[in-house]
Amino acid sequence: MAIHQILTRHTASISDLKKNPMGIVSEGTVEEGAIAILNRNEPVFYCINPALFAAIQEMLEDKELGEIATKRLATLNPVEVSLDDL
Incomplete structure (x- = not known):
């Protein structure tokens, strides 16, 4: 018998979901x-x-954009500047 991790505090059976989905x-x-x-x-x-789904989508997008930024930064030659020069 396999043990399955449940990642939420709330659960419902599929039978209950069929009876009263909303x-x-x-x-x-x-x-x-x-x-x-x-x-x-x-x-x-x-x-x-929907709010949790939107938050998850935003986190995934941020992760993807972070990976793109990291790849681009790796190809640049860093230039030292002083804040006073700006």
Whole structure:
């Protein structure tokens, strides 16, 4: 029997989700923004609210832009300047 990590405090069964989808999702995502949906006590997917999804998208974009900036900085020849010269 495999043990699966559940990454949220709130969970619901897939059967409960079928019975009351909006109720389960809205109640489960109020505090943390996410709820784990379980099938036979194993997480099968996570529902997240739009605010959390937007935050995740922004973090991923920031990470990607950071990687691009790091690559570009590696190709530049640094020039020393004084703040007084600016």
